[in-house]
Amino acid sequence: MYNKGKIIIGLVIFVVFFTSPFLYGLVKTSPPPEPELSPKAKEAKVCVENTEFMKESHMQLLNNWRDEAVRNGKRLYVATDGKEYVVSLQNTCLGCHNNASKFCDQCHNYAGVTPYCWECHIEPKEKE
Amino acid sequence: MERSRRRFLKILGISTLGIGTISSVDLLAMVGKGEEPAYTPEPDALVGKRWALVVDVKKLDEETTQKAIEACNRAHNIPHFEDEEEIKWIWTDEYEHVFPGQEATYLPEEIEKKPFLLLCNHCANPPCVRVCPTQATWQRADGIVMMDQHRCIGCRYCMAGCPFGARSFNWKDAMNTYWKEHEPPNPTYPVRGKGVVEKCTLCAERLAEGKIPACVEAVQDSKAIVFGDLEDPNSEVRQLLREHFAIRRKPELGTSPNVYYIV
Numbered sequence: 001m002y003n004k005g006k007i008i009i010g011l012v013i014f015v016v017f018f019t020s021p022f023l024y025g026l027v028k029t030s031p032p033p034e035p036e037l038s039p040k041a042k043e044a045k046v047c048v049e050n051t052e053f054m055k056e057s058h059m060q061l062l063n064n065w066r067d068e069a070v071r072n073g074k075r076l077y078v079a080t081d082g083k084e085y086v087v088s089l090q091n092t093c094l095g096c097h098n099n100a101s102k103f104c105d106q107c108h109n110y111a112g113v114t115p116y117c118w119e120c121h122i123e124p125k126e127k128e
Numbered sequence: 129m130e131r132s133r134r135r136f137l138k139i140l141g142i143s144t145l146g147i148g149t150i151s152s153v154d155l156l157a158m159v160g161k162g163e164e165p166a167y168t169p170e171p172d173a174l175v176g177k178r179w180a181l182v183v184d185v186k187k188l189d190e191e192t193t194q195k196a197i198e199a200c201n202r203a204h205n206i207p208h209f210e211d212e213e214e215i216k217w218i219w220t221d222e223y224e225h226v227f228p229g230q231e232a233t234y235l236p237e238e239i240e241k242k243p244f245l246l247l248c249n250h251c252a253n254p255p256c257v258r259v260c261p262t263q264a265t266w267q268r269a270d271g272i273v274m275m276d277q278h279r280c281i282g283c284r285y286c287m288a289g290c291p292f293g294a295r296s297f298n299w300k301d302a303m304n305t306y307w308k309e310h311e312p313p314n315p316t317y318p319v320r321g322k323g324v325v326e327k328c329t330l331c332a333e334r335l336a337e338g339k340i341p342a343c344v345e346a347v348q349d350s351k352a353i354v355f356g357d358l359e360d361p362n363s364e365v366r367q368l369l370r371e372h373f374a375i376r377r378k379p380e381l382g383t384s385p386n387v388y389y390i391v
Contacts, residue, residue, distance in 0.1 A: 049165070064167075070276050073268065074167035075336045087167065091316050119303055119321040120277065122205075122312055 033110050036102040044096055048079050059115075062089060090121045098124040172338035176357035178252070178271040179330055180386040181344070182368045183245055187352035193220060193245050196353060199346030200247075202313040203331070207306035215296040215320075217328040218247040218343055229380050239391060245353070247343070248273060248294040248328035249377060249385030256286035256295065265325075271358075271386060272330045282323035291381050295327045358386065 001007070016023070041047075047054045049061070068074045069087040077085045086092050097103045100123045108115060169175075188196075200206070200218045207215055220243035224231060254273045256265050264279035265286055287295045300306070301322040312319060317333065320326045331341035339345070344355040356365035365388075368374070374388040 066278055068167040070274075070278065071266075072167065073173075073332070073336060074169050075173075076168045076170050078166040078168065080165050086170070088316075090318055116321070119301070120318040122307075122315055122318060124315070 030110075033106040035104075035107055036099065038097055038099040038103065040098060041096045041103075047096075048077065048083075048085050048092075062093075062117075065089065089117060094121075094124050099126055100124070101126060170336055170338070174335045174338055174340075176270045177359035178357060178386065179250065179335075180271075180356060180358040180365050180388065181247075181330075181341075182354045182356075182365045182374060182388045182390065184352050184354070184368075184372075184390045185239075185242065185244065186390070187350050188245055188347070190243060192347045192350055192352050193243055195346045196245060196343040199342045200328070203317065203334070203342035205307070205312040205314050205317055205319045207300075207302045207310075207319070209300065209306065213299045215298065215302075215326065217296075217326070218245065220244060221246055226377060227375065229378060230375065244389070245343075246292070246294075246377075247387065248330070249292055249383070249387045250328075250330055252384035252386060253382060255289040255291070255383055259285040259289040261285065268332075272332055272335075273327075274332055275325070275327055275329055277318075277320055277324045277326065280324040282325065284325060286325055291378055291383065292385075295325050297325050298322050 054061070065077065065087045066089075068077075075087045077087050079085060094100065100118070197218050197220070201208075204217060206217060209215055223235065223239055223242065223244060226244045226246060250271055250273045252271065254265075254267055257267050257273060260266070261283060262279050262281055264276045264281070266274055266276075268274050282297065284297055287297060298320050299322070302319050303321065307319055331339070334341060340348075340355050344353045347353050354364050354368055356363035358365060360366065368390065369388060372390045374390045376385045376388055379385070
């Protein structure tokens, strides 16, 4: 093989360069953020569904809420446990979770997702 | 064991039957449990077959007109932008522009100069709905021509289709411009993002709670605007239309508007 040394050095640099994000991730781990519950949410103890479901599927639930409320005009959600909630992101969800920056944004930033909800839906003013 | 075609087909048939039965039993069990969350309209929601407004022009002076407009702007967080960027759900114009097919040379002055209160006509045959490529605007069963801002792609076909100019396009990101400087008057209602079309929704969100539209409520004392179901012969709007001669905007276009004007 001609230019053996150069090629191998080049390959090593290439591999290191392209795997650098993964290597960086191995060295420096950032723990997932703990979403902070607002006092009101803490007091309520349960969300519209159980915590596990909300963690995993709140985005699908919100999509269904949006379609049912806007398109089908059904603005009352009867949860699995039989309780009724008004279908509204801005009033029902944020009415309890009135600390969007500490509750929503933390995880969304960590996961690198930018939902466009807040371009239109008004976040409640956070009290310092 | 002998492998014949006959035997193979028998096993195949039995298996299919078995799998089919199991899955249908599962399905029945799911239905029977009723554990799926359900969505329903709110119990005190107003229900109708064809919502309409009757505007009594004689009872609408400039002050009451402004009151109705203000109430709408506040209820729906409508930003104030100038000229082509204007967002309007409810606005005014002169007779000449409002009823171009019904012009008259010698009109009473109070009609000629009067600011007529205008809004989306919630047409029974809405051209905006026909041209919308994403069904972001559609006609509900109760006749309201509704807008789904989530689905609007901002193509503005509906604006070209609407012969009444009832639709406005968001050229600006209102949340980060106008509402940065002003407090949204109704924190329970969203604002609209850049690149979507908006218009009067006949206060669908208020009807869902059993309230009448904001403009109607604002001038309730004067009864200048009356809201009701056209398909209900005993409704207040039908009563008014029986007793008074009322006209609609551009009826010759065949869109069949549901906003009537008693002149």
